[in-house]
Amino acid sequence: MCNQEGLPVFSDVLDASKRLNGVARKTPLLESDLLNQRIGGRLLIKAEPLQRTGSFKFRGAYNAISRVIERDGKRPVVAFSSGNHAQGVALAAKLLGVPATIVMPSDAPAIKRNNTAAYGADVRLMDRYGESREEIGADIAKTTGAALIKPYDDPNIIAGQGTAGLELAEQAQMMGASLDAVLICCGGGGLTAGSTLALRESHRELPIYAVEPEGYDDTKQSLDAGERRSVTIGVPTLCDALLAPTPGVLTFAINKTLNVQGLVVTDKEALAAMAIAFETLKLVLEPGGAVSLAAVLSGRVETKGRTLAVIASGGNVDPAVFEKALAQTAI
């Protein structure tokens, strides 16, 4: 488990995959004839909105909580999250039989707040700008004895999220697709780091991109600089799932070492990608879950005659935001 620097390695992703077998869903790798035609290449979409709880976050949450229980026995868990990690932890805790408290910003999408509560978690709302969710989470952990389940900077979370990349590599091979590039939605970097660990095992030279929304390109800035950089939060974006202001220590170390590159898209491009996913894939994407597809569709990478894969990370979006995306459709 983990290498000398405390970073998870490929075998940790394999272990997570065994642990998630029969619990997490093996999400399909979708493809659309019209989308391929549109880009003049082949595009494969790993559909994490079809994962339990509507995003990839269930993978890491279940892996991490099951390991906490294995080590400590059953104990409560606590997490802070704008919504997808919240739902992943809530459902994983329910399935594993431990109580969960989730600290969420009060401006998180209604669908994320409601669903987190529906999975049986105790939801505590906080002011995103006036309070520190880390402090509130740490305080709850201290007073209740709950284990803190971090959103991304934890080896078991990273290894769990990496199972998405592991499945992608296997499924692409089954489909006879030789990948020319992979693009991954990036917030704190857990999905990118874990999936890159999995992909690098079979694809040493494959270009892998972490895609972020404008104003929250801390991973791109950090990868360009070779060290962790922070962005100033507060810029409005519809990509509520990708608001991390600084890459994680572990996630950044992995992404840097394994040659991940950064790309940035606008909210408008994310909305347009949601509309195209609606039209051609019949898949519901949230803005933050659409940025990888948006990077392809807005020409950030070469598509002609190439085979690309994107991980679409989640689909928990309120109707009003989805309607904004539909207003972007050409028809």
Added chain:
Amino acid sequence: MCNQEGLPVFSDVLDASKRLNGVARKTPLLESDLLNQRIGGRLLIKAEPLQRTGSFKFRGAYNAISRVIERDGKRPVVAFSSGNHAQGVALAAKLLGVPATIVMPSDAPAIKRNNTAAYGADVRLMDRYGESREEIGADIAKTTGAALIKPYDDPNIIAGQGTAGLELAEQAQMMGASLDAVLICCGGGGLTAGSTLALRESHRELPIYAVEPEGYDDTKQSLDAGERRSVTIGVPTLCDALLAPTPGVLTFAINKTLNVQGLVVTDKEALAAMAIAFETLKLVLEPGGAVSLAAVLSGRVETKGRTLAVIASGGNVDPAVFEKALAQTAI
């Protein structure tokens, strides 16, 4: 091939399955924890919007056209369809290298008209109420020597559509689910007949329901009467995919013999089901593709403690209609 009455049999579905292997997609059988919680049972959703062309229709079209070519050599094909069969035939013809002419009503959804053309078919628009698409289709077949690919009343179409039911039975078994009822969206009855052929092989007594929209319950009326009955077309409905006024001769014979029962839902219930699929499954459904789910959610069958499966047949819906559905959401 076919029994003494000219009806397809189970082995025809197996043959179609071999022919579609590696061409059609094996669509996932989805499940949502929140949806299960909501109905107090287990609900499995066969996601045909994720099939190539966004509906199950590609299955039958490809099976039928490939058999025409096998018999006659390459020749043009012609079809009449409000949109999903149109797209299925257009893509199948393209993949098999034969030209396709599609006769469509001018009020078909824009997404269906545009996509049919995008797959390379020659689209001929007609007035739904003033002209006979059957006559136009027959005329084109006569003048061009094209083979007419019927939308449902053809053994190869029925057998092709049946592969959806075949996969459903296999996938449910893999998931350890013992089915208490299956509900299928029904227009002319091809998907229902084919899938029932497949399901009856392993489930002799399973209740199977053909679900239709209000005003177009010709299959229910016919099954209740024991003979084919027609409805008067012209009643407005959003379920453009399910407007057949009379069950097919072959499809009705199969559905009657294999004890299919009829259920009816309203447009409002179909829209509500689309909203719930958006919220919990992250799947885009068109109104006609949502009627089977609508029948479950509106209490037409008992759900408590039971395991149900629905075939959600398609997801080709214009944004304006999808927005109507989103307006139904509780959040």
